[in-house]
Amino acid sequence: MKVIIVGGGKIGRYLTNEFKDKYEIVLIEQDRNKCDRIREKYGIKIICGDGSKPEILEEAGIEDADVVLPVTEDDQDNLVICQLAERQYDVKRTFTRVNTPGNERLFDWLGVNVAISSSSILTGLVNQEVAMQDLKGILTKNHDNLEMLRITVKNGAKAINKKLKNLDLPIEVVLVSILRGDKPIVPRGNTTVCAGDMIVVLAREDFKDDIYEIFT
Numbered sequence: 646m647k648v649i650i651v652g653g654g655k656i657g658r659y660l661t662n663e664f665k666d667k668y669e670i671v672l673i674e675q676d677r678n679k680c681d682r683i684r685e686k687y688g689i690k691i692i693c694g695d696g697s698k699p700e701i702l703e704e705a706g707i708e709d710a711d712v713v714l715p716v717t718e719d720d721q722d723n724l725v726i727c728q729l730a731e732r733q734y735d736v737k738r739t740f741t742r743v744n745t746p747g748n749e750r751l752f753d754w755l756g757v758n759v760a761i762s763s764s765s766i767l768t769g770l771v772n773q774e775v776a777m778q779d780l781k782g783i784l785t786k787n788h789d790n791l792e793m794l795r796i797t798v799k800n801g802a803k804a805i806n807k808k809l810k811n812l813d814l815p816i817e818v819v820l821v822s823i824l825r826g827d828k829p830i831v832p833r834g835n836t837t838v839c840a841g842d843m844i845v846v847l848a849r850e851d852f853k854d855d856i857y858e859i860f861t
Contacts (some may be wrong), residue, residue: 647671651696652717653679656742659669660689660714671705697725698829699733707734710722716742720819727832792850793821798842799861810834812859815852823846 646668646846652659653674661683664670670689676681676690680693694701713736715726722834723741730736733839809820809832811823820832824843830836838844844860 646711647706647709648712648714648846649702649705649707649730651672651713651723653683653691654716654718656716658683658687660716661689665689670708673701673705681702697722697729699729702726702734704731707736708783710734710736712736712738712740719834721769721853724819724821750802764831792848792853794844794846794848794853795856796844796846796857796860798838799845800840802838802840802860804838805840806861807838808834809836809838812838814832814859815848818846818848818856821847 646671648668648672650660650664651673653672653676654844657672657674661670661672665687670687671692672683672689673692673694674683677693677696680691684691685687692701692705694704696702696705696717706814709731710730713726713730717726717847720743723743727741730739734764809851814820822843822845823830823836823838824841825834825841838860846856848856
């Protein structure tokens with residue numbers, strides 16, 4: 646079985662150590678120093694780059710991957726990687742780390758196979774030691790009236806010419822995509838908002854006014 650892990654932090658290294666003698670492991674990490682240390686310690690294949698970019702995933706061999714595990718510290722990146730793996734490369738099993746409490750069901754609602762916060766549970770899932778039906782007890786929260794919003798950025802909006810990381814967005818809000826003309830853009834912290842962008846946002850009803858105030 647081929648497993649692609651995205652993120653060389655503590656959880657990524659934990660999973661690598663757990664799986665390296667059982668499966669074919671490829672790890673993707675942006676920090677070159679981390680790549681060198683992990684390669685030296687574990688002797689696995691390392692791809693140094695941004696795991697949310699299709700060309701990096703392809704270099705890692707995602708076309709024949711059985712499992713993709715994004716475990717970066719950015720929920721947005723983890724979500725994008727899962728969506729790319731499932732929709733563009735037809736990976737059957739994607740499990741991800743969730744950093745913001747409460748986002749498990751939000752990710753599940755967007756189509757991620759399983760989104761949980763415990764690395765030990767991730768290990769069990771890949772080893773098939775945790776039955777899928779048992780996950781219902783882990784993911785018990787409701788959808789909290791989640792709604793997908795499509796907002797066109799207006800001239801004069803607070804967000805124009807600002808980077809996403811500098812916007813005062815509630816942590817419960819997830820930016821799914823930005824459409825600039827016909828071009829979809831993966832929302833990242835350094836992405837600059839432009840007038841005319843269509844922002845696709847997932848949020849609860851009580852945060853809608855805050856979002857519209859920022860983008861319109």
